[in-house]
Amino acid sequence: MKEALESIRSAVRQQLESVKDLKELDNIRVKYLGKKGELTAILKQMGKLSAEERPVIGQLANEVRSDLEHFLENTSEKIKSQLQDAKLAAETIDVTMPGRTAPMGYKHPLSIVLDEVKDIFLGMGFSVVTGPEVEKDYYNFEALNLPKDHPARDTQDTFYISDDIVLRTQTSSVQVRVMEKQKPPIRVISPGRVYRSDALDATHSPLFHQVEGLVVDKGVTMADLKGTLETMVKRLYGEDAQIRLRPHHFPFTEPSAEVDVMCFHCHGEGCRLCKGEGWIELLGAGMVHPWVLQNCGIDPEVYSGFAFGVGLDRLAMRRFNIDDIRLLLDNDMRFLQQF
């Protein structure tokens, strides 16, 4: 009997080596461990053994059974693993094939830049306000110290609706509306569309976009204006970005400045991009003119403020290296999908 048990053990071990699948494995299990299996048959004969032999053979039989189960289990694991490997191998796909995309919309480049500007100024405590595009001459010009016969009006070719109503030429019109309604402290930006009767070409458009900024409070200085603009430029263009202020003239600010940013390409050396100047004009700014404050009912002896106006289109064009302003309003999908 002992020999029989040993032979079963080695037979199973041998047979398992060539087993290919789980069914074959199960057949082996049934053949040896099933109710009518060979090992079971042997164990049924245990009763016939002598009292001395019984525990010895019994122990051996248990050992063989445990071994067989162990062998079967291992083999089963091995086969399952092989099967899975084969399955995974069969499932191999070409991961270099293009993915399936969900449709996605693209934000307009002007909005991308405007959102950045808004975030920068919200972070500095500015609120966002808007004003009408079809505007009274009063708000667009007169209240900004630009009476009807002022020569500086010539620099802004204006679309007229009537003698007293214009398409606003600058978001500065919102300054006066804000100051009429709100008492200092005032800290706002006002983005929007502006209009000038410039024929459309690569660098001019009769419709473009500005962001106006206005701060009025006690003790606001020109140094604060510089600091605020510097923060904006560094956030937009990186910490290396540098600005310079040049004296200029706007009727509604005094002192007035044009603000240049150091050319990103040549870093001030002068190149084709900056037309040899080393600097690129970015925006106009200044301290709110005392007459304008006074006219809005704010005492210039008590309060001071600054204002600035940035051309959003130019900001976006510079940001994305767009060389033709017309692209912004053409809205060709091949253009929009680049941003």
Next chain:
Amino acid sequence: MILSMRWLSEFVDLEPQMPIRDFTEAMTMTGSKVEGFEIEGSEIKNVVVGKVTAMERHPDSDHMFICMVDAGEEEPLQIVTGAQNVTVGSWVPVAKHKSTLPGGVEIKKGKLRGVASNGMLCSLKELGLTINDFPYAIEDGIFLLEEEGLFPGQDIHEAIGLNDTCVEFEITSNRPDCLSVLGLAREASATFGKPLKQPHPQVKGSGGSIGDYLKVTVSNPVICQRYMARVVNNVKIGPSPRWMRERLRASGVRPINNLVDITNYVMLEYGQPMHAFDLRYVKDNHIQIRNAAEGEAITTLDGVERKLSTDMLVIADGEKPTAVAGVMGGEYSGIHDGTSTVVFESACFQGASVRLTAKKLGMRTEASSRYEKGLDPNTCSLALERACELVEILGAGEVVDGVIDCNNDSRQPIRLPLDSDKINHFLGIDISAEQMKEILKGLEFTIDGDDVIAPSFRGDIQYRADVAEEIARIYGYNNIPTTKLRGAAEAKITPYQAFEKRVNTVLLAQGLSEISTYSFISPKYYDKIRLPADSPLRRSVTITNPLGEDTSVMRTTTIPSVLEVLSRNFNNRNESAWMYEVANEYIPTTDGELPVEKQAVTIGMYGNKVDFYRLKGIVETLLDALNITSWEIRPEKNLPTYHPGRCGVLSIDGEDIGVIAQAHPKVAENYGINTEVYLAVLEMNPMFAHRAADRQYRPLPKFPAITRDLALLCDDELPVVEIEKCIRKGCGNHLEKVELFDVYRGSQIEEGKKSVAYTVTLRSSDHTLTDQDADSAMNKSLKALNEIGVVLRT
């Protein structure tokens, strides 16, 4: 304003050898913005003065000559020329071997019909000059030099004075004083801390008395702030001397003759427009400065007859207007051959009046563009004296003694307190009162104790802030520190701004790209979108001076703008375009009032399998995301812009807020789009107003749901929304979801009917629903459905 650096040096001595870039940079930073600069003749290289020492005819040409030219080298140069005006002994400009001429022309030695030529003799044109620059030369032929002190080999720039540096300034409208050499010299003096050499023109005079020649009456002293005149007798008209021509040329002004050149020279030098005219044409020798009479007209120098209005100031003689004051002279008022007595006029007119007159007449001249900015009446006399001084220097005539001066200048000098503390606080700097005074003195302000008095030529100085700017710009804007804003500020995003942002986010997330379109359109576009003739939307805000009809009215609807963009994309062969814009519509109110600017979301789509339900799904998702729950849609057949069978009007609580539709094929055709186009317009304000309150958390369901499918049969015409209403009514509070999953027409379905199938999900928040609950809900629903003719499909 183009500034000759040589001219500038008469008024201020700058650092010798200062690189031009240092000059332009410093001037820019104190407020005189330099646009660029040009070194005269910089394109001309290796061109020298030569003397023709011998000439012979070219053996193989009937018009060319072989010249031997002494160009300062050991051996004379042999140069072949085709010009006919050269003779032995001529002084000529010689472009030597390897020289460059304007326009990048390179000259090299070569052979002309077999004869070696070691360069080229140059004409005026080849040197970039004209007959105006050198009146003694001829236009077609070699420029035969007649300058003094010529020698062979002399650099041509030096020989003909073509070596000035011209700096172009952009002068802002508040600084007309800087439209002059003197004005920029003042700025340079303050910028570089070098003293200004004040001009003191001296006129000797030649006797006589101006009163015998001329009488002047000013009848509008408000507009004519000052009128000055002098008379010059025995005028000799001829070319100006070279130094004057050089400066005019460097300043971009064409030399004409000595008298005209003197007026231009003085205008450039002092910024004061001058006028010289023939006394013969002053009827009665009486100049009247008056408003034009009703119906008067004048033919101006440019030969155009112009009707005058009574608000225009004219210079008239005893009979008629001879000039439009500050704008342009009349046709007879110039200098002519045979002119012997000339009046020099130096006047100052009110800027606003000149500006208005020039605008009305549609003529903006050099003089008017200066006057309109407001000139200083004090400059009149300086300029007039200078002009007469030049007449004497040039020997152009004899200046009659005496000056007519009608001075109505009533301005008081502007006196402002110099409060250094306030100025320091305003600018954010810390400099002493003394330093401020020094800066202001450098700008010709007068210091009187603690007050400063602005010079009369600085009409732009009115307020303390103006004085602060003067100090800041000379101190240097870049020397002002940068500081952060102090104090608390309440920044906020308004609910509407948050709403708008949400609209953008949700539409972008659904695959629509954002566009930005023009706010103005052509009124014809209303036809293109088939707006009915009586539609109130056809009444638009109209631009009185549009660039063209295409951009002449402010849109009352964004549909044409979006269609135009779709059309452009279609024409550019983009397979699909899904887009939206949140933009304004401009709805006129009453005349004289501003229009209402309404924001609308406009969606436009073609391609990429878009159909009505895709568009509607996008809108449904948007409304859901915006927390707008109580909307309804109804079919609308009567909007000609849209497909009559594929158009729905959206409403919230009975208020129409927008349309979802396929564009009418005729509209698509009008825009050249040969495919189905889908459009939606939603008004922002009503959506914002009707949005539900902020969402609150609801506990996740604790009890299971029951689902039932309903297969129904109804008239084909019946909108399914009616079925859904019945189910909602029948199921009451327990309804969680009702989903349409199939609509079928065809075999097994009676003609004119359709089969509609729903999955209904029921759930209670406080107990598990039983089959009886569900059956009861279904029965109630079916009962309601039966009432509208919908039956269970069997």
